[in-house]
Amino acid sequence: MRQDDINWESQLWRYISSGDGDNCPIYDYCNLRKGGHWCIVDHNEYIDDMGYVINNNLINLQRGDVFKSLRSCKIFSLVEKLAQKHLEIGEYESPPVFDSLIESIGWPDEVEVRLVPLSAYHGALWHIDDSWIIQLNKNDNHSVRRLTLFHEAFHIMAHCYSTPVFRKIDSSKGSFNELLAEYFTYNILMPENWVREKWAQVQDVNKMVEIFNVPKSAMITTLRSLSLIDSSKLPMISDLGQGNKYSIKPILEVG
Numbered sequence: 001m002r003q004d005d006i007n008w009e010s011q012l013w014r015y016i017s018s019g020d021g022d023n024c025p026i027y028d029y030c031n032l033r034k035g036g037h038w039c040i041v042d043h044n045e046y047i048d049d050m051g052y053v054i055n056n057n058l059i060n061l062q063r064g065d066v067f068k069s070l071r072s073c074k075i076f077s078l079v080e081k082l083a084q085k086h087l088e089i090g091e092y093e094s095p096p097v098f099d100s101l102i103e104s105i106g107w108p109d110e111v112e113v114r115l116v117p118l119s120a121y122h123g124a125l126w127h128i129d130d131s132w133i134i135q136l137n138k139n140d141n142h143s144v145r146r147l148t149l150f151h152e153a154f155h156i157m158a159h160c161y162s163t164p165v166f167r168k169i170d171s172s173k174g175s176f177n178e179l180l181a182e183y184f185t186y187n188i189l190m191p192e193n194w195v196r197e198k199w200a201q202v203q204d205v206n207k208m209v210e211i212f213n214v215p216k217s218a219m220i221t222t223l224r225s226l227s228l229i230d231s232s233k234l235p236m237i238s239d240l241g242q243g244n245k246y247s248i249k250p251i252l253e254v255g
Contacts (some may be wrong), residue, residue, distance in 0.1 A: 009085070012078040013162035021164065021177045022047075026074060038069045040179070047175045064224025067186070071225070076183055082157075083187035095198065096213040097189050099146060102153045107132070111156065113149065123148035125155055132156050143215045147185050154181040189214055190222045199228050 019025030024041045033039045070076040090101045110131040115138040126133040134152045136145045158164040164177055209216050223229045
């Protein structure tokens with residue numbers, strides 16, 4: 001591995017280790033923000049929603065606009081590189097990304113995935129002894145569970161390679177790190193170059209959902225973040241309606 005490849009990933013984990021989980025760890029010295037770039041940390045009203053996988057039927061049009069602003073931010077660009085790295089390790093060159101990709105990540109601990117009925121969450125994460133257990137809501141459809149799976153996979157990497165803050169049940173800490181996990185999920189399942197290429201071919205949201213095997217809401221968020229659809233396209237997706245929002249709340253239990 002090239003030295004620069006090692007350095008960027010080490011930098012990402014250092015950033016996460018130095019943060020409090022709720023705020024961007026480079027906020028105080030971010031030249032982009034100082035130059036007037038929109039920063040999500042200055043808009044806490046968006047963070048809680050942005051940090052969670054959302055229900056297949058829920059369309060929040062602001063999510064795409066927020067994701068667009070995050071693409072140029074330093075820490076989010078490093079998270080995007082992390083997603084690209086693992087796609088390369090898994091030898092993926094086109095969608096869809098299979099769930100089995102997490103097996104090629106090279107965990108230092110054992111990781112087990114379990115389907116369980118959850119009433120309030122898409123998923124949860126447990127660390128017991130030297131093992132990780134990812135719980136996925138069996139009541140979700142497969143495309144939603146995929147987002148949950150890679151969201152939790154990011155948390156495991158963050159725990160193994162940094163000192164992250166987790167959002168625990170009944171805790172307000174860790175919302176920014178939830179957003180990092182969400183951003184990783186979107187970039188590993190819907191990389192920008194793949195989305196642009198496939199959209200140019202099909203120009204249809206439903207076909208994109210089938211190609212990438214993701215919830216329609218997630219695909220619309222990504223397309224809007226890349227300025228591939230805008231308000232003039234909304235009539236073609238108006239049948240989605242509004243749904244209930246569920247969250248992922250990592251539960252960290254160290255035994």
